[in-house]
Structure formats: structure tokens, C-alpha cells
Amino acid sequence: MWDAHCWVAKNPNTAFGSRLPENFASETTWYQHFPREGEAFSSSLELPGDRVGLSNWEGGHKVYPLEQCPNQCSNGRGVCFKWHHWDAPQCLCRKGYNGTSCEVEDDSEACWFSPTCGGRGRCRSGFCHCQPGFFGFGCHRTTAYRPATPGLLPDIRPRTKLKIYMYDLPWDIAFPYEYNDGHFGRDAMYKAYEYFMMYFLEDKAVRTENPYEANLFYVPMLLYFYIGNVRDPVPQATLVLDYVRKNWPFYNRTGGRDHFYFMTGDRGTCSIPRWMQDSCIKLVHFGMQRRGITWQGVPNSEYACVQVKRDLIVPPLNMFLELLPSGTEAHYQSVVANRGYDGNRTLLFFFAGGVGDGTEYSGGVRQAIKKLLSSLNPKPPDVEFVEGRASNYRDLLQTSKFCIAPYGYGWGLRLVQAIEYGCIPLIIQDNVYQPFEDFLPYEEFSVRMRLADVPHMVELLRTYTEDQLAKLRLGLAKYYRAFIWNREYSGMAYEWTLAGLERRLAHIQSEYFHHHHRRRE
Incomplete structure (x- = not known):
């Protein structure tokens, strides 16, 4: 695991443990924001910007020593956090905790992707801790497959059934963030992808654990945790797609045409580069398809944002309490x-x-x-x-x-x-x-x-x-x-989404679209 430095102690001989210094102004050389994932100490004491869009973007916030928050945030169950418009810092609790000082154990929303962990585990601080024999996001996996012969890619994809394999991505590639700092967390308007994942993990008819029989592949990018609704999705999407492409053989088989992921930001795919637009199936809420568009930040003059024969427009979620x-x-x-x-x-x-x-x-x-x-x-x-x-x-x-x-x-x-x-x-x-x-x-x-x-x-x-x-x-x-989306209100958006994906699979099999634009490395 990489080192992540929150501060650099002026006297390393007295710096033990990971607790925040009592007086970081006098005891540290640098300290201000959340550390970036994968961050290592840089002698220049500057934050590298190679992965823009991560949780410590240069916003108007600061993290303070725990001693400046109630009960030291229950000894580290959260961080002492202050936005510039707040009068005083407050405890920002880790998943699984709540309350003024993070004193309450509360996993009610921590494992949103599988609140009961499929009945095969227990939600603890945002992770499903699975019983022996189970693994994955919602303890939904029991088996991992590999080819019988190294280098050979078996093709047992069915022609009559929709079978979808979901990649299990490591925490440092795509995972729900530990804190909700108001920018990188969850928002009721943008939770359609959450409902899809929650229902998909329990869908034994469509979900398969065997990638060699899958005819579509689900890439859980969890983009909202990294970019919110309007920031640039390209760095995180590129990171995830590169990881999938390099660690599994299936993406390269079709150039990603049989892979899909959600982009639920306000303008969805409008600002992403052409190689990304022309490869995978994107599930979006904004279906702009227009030739010759002149909008700022929309570089594709051929079709702007989506191609409906490939991309799928799905409904957003209405979760306003009064509506x-x-x-x-x-x-x-x-x-x-x-x-x-x-x-x-x-x-x-x-x-x-x-x-x-x-x-x-x-x-x-x-x-x-x-x-x-x-x-x-x-x-x-x-x-x-x-x-x-x-x-x-x-x-x-x-x-x-x-x-x-x-x-x-x-x-x-x-x-x-x-x-x-x-x-x-x-x-x-x-x-x-x-x-x-x-x-x-x-x-x-x-x-x-x-x-x-x-x-x-x-x-x-x-x-x-x-x-x-x-x-x-x-x-x-x-x-x-x-x-x-909500099944408690007789919703069937998940089922209609599957129908739309099956239709895109038919388009692939009918050679309605090809991967024309090669990525520029």
C-alpha cells in the first residue's frame, strides 16, 4: 500500500503514529487538505496534480487537529473539518459512524450497494465483511475463473440470454469514498447508478460470475464519488478503463464495445474525448445527439454527446422528500x-x-x-x-x-x-x-x-x-x-435498463457500430 502523507513533521524523531499534531502550524512543514490516494512524500512539498478530481481538490476547506473538535471525533472515527464559511470545525465522520462527535455506530447508509450484504456478510464502516466463501462488493461472489490454457480466451457467450459480468475493482481504482465532504459523496438526484448496482448484485438471472460466458461487462466506475456532477470525468474514467484493459483480456477483444458504465453528471459524456465516446456503452441521463454543436467544452462536432444506437439514456432518480x-x-x-x-x-x-x-x-x-x-x-x-x-x-x-x-x-x-x-x-x-x-x-x-x-x-x-x-x-x-427506480414504489427502471442493454447487445451483434477512433496514448 502506498504511503499517504497528511503532513511532514519538522522533527521526525518525535513523530510517531498517525494522529494529527496538536499545533500543526509549529510542528509541521506542510498540512492542509485530505491526502490524495496513492500520494507519497514529495521533497518539493507540493501536491502532484496527475489525478485531478480526487477528494482533496483545492477547495475552501481545512482539516484541523482532532483536539479542536468534540471528543476528538471519538478518537479518530472522523476528521476535524472546516469549510471556509463555517464558524468552527466539525467532525466529518467516516462511514459507519454518525453524531456530533461520531459517537453513534450507524451503518444504515454505509453499504448502500448492498445494505444486507446479500445476507452473506455484515456491513461495517462502508465495507461488506463477508462470511467465509464469499467475496465482492455485496458478498455476491463465490467463484473466480481463469482460462484452462494460459493465453487462450474461451468464448462460451450465449446467444439467447443476457449475461453480465461486473468487474471487482480494487479500492484505489474505484471505491466509495470514506467521507462525504460535500463534494465527493452521494446526492439523491444522482443515485440512479446506485439503484442499478444494488439490484444487479442480487440479480442471479442476469449476473454471472464467469466472465467467459458474459456477453456484456459492467464497469462500476463510481464516478460521482470522484467528480460530483460537473467536474471532469476523464482522469478517473481513464484510470479505470486502463486498469480493466491491462488486467483482463475482455476489453481488448472488442475495443470495449461490450463494456458499459454510468456517467450521470449533468452533461454526461459531452466533454469526454472521442476515443472514449466511441468505445464503451455509456449509461447517461442527458441524450444530446446533434451535428455541428458549438457548445463550449463539447469537442465532438459529429454527434456531440451520445449515439443512441450505442449509448443508453436512463431516467434520473426523483428523491425529493416532498415529491x-x-x-x-x-x-x-x-x-x-x-x-x-x-x-x-x-x-x-x-x-x-x-x-x-x-x-x-x-x-x-x-x-x-x-x-x-x-x-x-x-x-x-x-x-x-x-x-x-x-x-x-x-x-x-x-x-x-x-x-x-x-x-x-x-x-x-x-x-x-x-x-x-x-x-x-x-x-x-x-x-x-x-x-x-x-x-x-x-x-x-x-x-x-x-x-x-x-x-x-x-x-x-x-x-x-x-x-x-x-x-x-x-x-x-x-x-x-x-x-x-424504487421498487417500493412499483418502479421498473432497472428492468427497462436491462432491456436497453440487451438492445445494445443486439446492435453489437448486428454490426451497427464499430470502434473507429483509436486512442492517442
Whole structure:
């Protein structure tokens, strides 16, 4: 294991153990942030930047001696941590601990990938400690395979079944971070990949422990822990792909075409280099596919961010407490019973949220709607447009016939929220594919408009009859489960994701796309 130096003692003869110095200003030569993984002492006392995007990015935080926090963070169960806007440092607890001084043992969220460790182990501080005979993220593995003859790569991939092998990556390549420092942890909006992994580890029908029979390979990059939602994914993704390519033979067999991983950042794959775009299957929330795009930081002028014949657009997770889909199933049972009619929906449409500026934000859609409604005098009484947060957002979802679903800087949640609350989505996202759109009949439950249609949207929406609206609501009742990850709310997004992956496998077998762009080393 590499050495990781948090500080350099001025008198090494008196430096024993790993506890923080009482007075690091006088006792150390250097100390400020979390150490980088794999960091070794550098005589220049500078932090190398070869792995940008790791947890000790140069943010506005400092780590202090434990003595400056309550009960010394229970003797090291956390670190004494302070953001620049805090008045005093606080304990930032390691996984498995909670409380003001990390005094409470709490593993309730520590092993999110397998809360019960599959019944074959125990969650301890973010790791599944497995019973003898089991190993892996969620104690899901029992067997490791290797070729019978060195150098020979057996091919026993089935043609009639989807079989996926998940790589077990070492902690220093991809692993959930020990702390949540507010930048490299978890966020409810970006947890779709967590739900996929959690369900996949228990999916004995699709998951295989034998990589030689797998026809797809799952690379658990855990990117959100390394880059959050807007930082550069390339260093971490490159590190992981290089490790997979050098330590297993399967990536090189197809140039990565049968490998997949999640990129759930706001713009997904838009900023990654072309060799990375053209190789593996990426699961993203933002489906921009447009020729000749001129957005800053989007270098691919051929198709911008995704190719739907290869990449898979999946729905994000709606986990806002006031908007959880706890009543969605009952609502759609009522919709079906009433043959799609809903007399409670008296508003034509609504939108509430940020408007932004510039053509990149929402593709100019939000600004165009604001301009339209500002020009109408009087404003239609059955239209609600709120710039900013609306305290009655839930009520608006439940009383509107149409709910506007634009994107923002990248993907947005409004499509999912509209569907979960029975509101017909009005999707205005030029050149952006929606979740599962290549095999899900959106015309049965949503309305699409172009940016160019916005000046006439009010009169266009009024042309829909009650019978047509009822038919669209029945379509929502048929397909809403595809947009919900939580199985406790009857969600089937995991199953629809598998269907999408199986479709990509068929595309590979049909030679619909090839690996054209060679990586530049």
C-alpha cells in the first residue's frame, strides 16, 4: 500500500503514529487538505496534480487537529473539518459512524450497494465483511475463473440470454469514498447508478460470475464519488478503463464495445474525448445527439454527446422528500378506472424553476417561454409560470394538464416528476433523446414540441381534446414504471435498463457500430 502523507513533521524523531499534531502550524512543514490516494512524500512539498478530481481538490476547506473538535471525533472515527464559511470545525465522520462527535455506530447508509450484504456478510464502516466463501462488493461472489490454457480466451457467450459480468475493482481504482465532504459523496438526484448496482448484485438471472460466458461487462466506475456532477470525468474514467484493459483480456477483444458504465453528471459524456465516446456503452441521463454543436467544452462536432444506437439514456432518480412517488401507483389505478379522464386538472400547463440566460441553458427554451408569456396581455388564467421555486409545486403537478419538461445546463428531473404525478409531459428539448426513447413509444404518453413552436404553444396545446388527453394519460398508466427506480414504489427502471442493454447487445451483434477512433496514448 502506498504511503499517504497528511503532513511532514519538522522533527521526525518525535513523530510517531498517525494522529494529527496538536499545533500543526509549529510542528509541521506542510498540512492542509485530505491526502490524495496513492500520494507519497514529495521533497518539493507540493501536491502532484496527475489525478485531478480526487477528494482533496483545492477547495475552501481545512482539516484541523482532532483536539479542536468534540471528543476528538471519538478518537479518530472522523476528521476535524472546516469549510471556509463555517464558524468552527466539525467532525466529518467516516462511514459507519454518525453524531456530533461520531459517537453513534450507524451503518444504515454505509453499504448502500448492498445494505444486507446479500445476507452473506455484515456491513461495517462502508465495507461488506463477508462470511467465509464469499467475496465482492455485496458478498455476491463465490467463484473466480481463469482460462484452462494460459493465453487462450474461451468464448462460451450465449446467444439467447443476457449475461453480465461486473468487474471487482480494487479500492484505489474505484471505491466509495470514506467521507462525504460535500463534494465527493452521494446526492439523491444522482443515485440512479446506485439503484442499478444494488439490484444487479442480487440479480442471479442476469449476473454471472464467469466472465467467459458474459456477453456484456459492467464497469462500476463510481464516478460521482470522484467528480460530483460537473467536474471532469476523464482522469478517473481513464484510470479505470486502463486498469480493466491491462488486467483482463475482455476489453481488448472488442475495443470495449461490450463494456458499459454510468456517467450521470449533468452533461454526461459531452466533454469526454472521442476515443472514449466511441468505445464503451455509456449509461447517461442527458441524450444530446446533434451535428455541428458549438457548445463550449463539447469537442465532438459529429454527434456531440451520445449515439443512441450505442449509448443508453436512463431516467434520473426523483428523491425529493416532498415529491416522492409514494402515491403514483394508486393514482394510475384511479386513472385507469376513470378511463383516463381527470377533472382535477384545470390548468393548461405550468413551469416553475430557473430561467437562465444564453442559448446553452435549456437550449433557450425557458427564456423563450418567459418571453412569450410576458408578451401576452392579459396572461391566460390557466397558465402558471414561476421563475424560481414554487411552494405549491406538488399541487401544480397534480392540477395541470401539461407539465413543461425542458433541460437545464444538462439533464433535468421534470420529465420524471411529471410522469410520477400523472401530468402529461410537454417535452421541448431539440436534439435530445429521452430515457429509453429508442424503444419506448413516447407518442402514447407525451407531447413533443420544438423551440420554434414555443411562440404558438398556448394555442397548440388548446387543440387537444379531452378524449386525446385521456388517451395520453392511459399511456402514462401503461409506462410510468419505466421512470421509477424504487421498487417500493412499483418502479421498473432497472428492468427497462436491462432491456436497453440487451438492445445494445443486439446492435453489437448486428454490426451497427464499430470502434473507429483509436486512442492517442
